[in-house]
Amino acid sequence: MTQPILIATKNEGKVKEFAHAFAKLGRTVVSLNEYPAFPDIVEDGDTFSANARIKAKAAGDAFQVPVLADDSGLRVAALGGAPGVYSARYSGEGATDASNNAKLLEELKRLNATDAAEPLADGTRLLSPAQFVCVLALYDPATGEFMESEGTVDGFIAERPRGEGGFGYDPLFWLPQLSRSMAELSKEEKQAISHRGNALAKLVEKLETNE
Numbered sequence: 676m677t678q679p680i681l682i683a684t685k686n687e688g689k690v691k692e693f694a695h696a697f698a699k700l701g702r703t704v705v706s707l708n709e710y711p712a713f714p715d716i717v718e719d720g721d722t723f724s725a726n727a728r729i730k731a732k733a734a735g736d737a738f739q740v741p742v743l744a745d746d747s748g749l750r751v752a753a754l755g756g757a758p759g760v761y762s763a764r765y766s767g768e769g770a771t772d773a774s775n776n777a778k779l780l781e782e783l784k785r786l787n788a789t790d791a792a793e794p795l796a797d798g799t800r801l802l803s804p805a806q807f808v809c810v811l812a813l814y815d816p817a818t819g820e821f822m823e824s825e826g827t828v829d830g831f832i833a834e835r836p837r838g839e840g841g842f843g844y845d846p847l848f849w850l851p852q853l854s855r856s857m858a859e860l861s862k863e864e865k866q867a868i869s870h871r872g873n874a875l876a877k878l879v880e881k882l883e884t885n886e
């Protein structure tokens with residue numbers, strides 16, 4: 676039996692997406708939520724890459740198995756690229772997806788941000804171009820080496836949420852090419868276009884060509 680792939684995350688939204696993606700490759704995943712005694716990893720890097728490596732190395736060194744980690748976030752043009760690497764803690768101590776989404780809309784409203792793009796059919800305005808970024812780091816404690824990939828997806832921040840799927844900022848992230856928010860996509864559809872799906876496809880490709 677092949678071992679489950681250990682993913683150094685406590686985010687159940689990410690876990691579900693990786694479980695879906697790896698199931699198609701005949702693999703299962705396990706996350707740090709299965710190891711409640713494992714201490715919280717301090718993500719004090721300045722970049723998505725640094726934080727992905729910090730997470731992969733912390734878990735890989737502790738468990739002595741290869742580990743995959745994901746550091747991701749949202750860059751909003753009208754906010755000069757914020758919240759970026761601070762996306763998970765944008766609204767401060769004890770931040771939740773709901774409080775982060777509220778803070779994002781509050782900041783954009785405070786700046787009177789509005790985009791020239793056409794409003795949605797129901798009149799919802801688009802406030803700013805935005806981009807999701809995901810860096811994946813695969814770390815092997817046996818060699819101390821990392822393999823890394825990055826994926827992005829472009830869209831807009833809408834002035835109100837739509838959809839029940841996904842997690843994080845998905846309900847506010849509008850995809851003009853699909854005329855839906857990221858939270859209105861199925862797992863399959865999200866994987867096909869998302870920063871995470873994109874980064875994972877690149878990592879799998881790298882693994883296949885290196886071996």
Ligand SMILES: O=c1nc[nH]c2c1ncn2[C@H]1C[C@H](O)[C@@H](COP(=O)(O)OP(=O)(O)OP(=O)(O)O)O1
Nearest residue numbers: 684685686745746747748749762763842843844845
């Ligand atoms: O597909 C996504 N759809 C919506 N929002 C997303 C997505 N991908 C990342 N995000 C947001 C969530 C969180 O605010 C931040 C990630 O922060 P990040 O530190 O990488 O993850 P996390 O703290 O939630 O879990 P963990 O570090 O245990 O993997 O960006």
Ligand SMILES: [Mg+2]
Nearest residue numbers: 686718746763
């Ligand atoms: Mg985190």
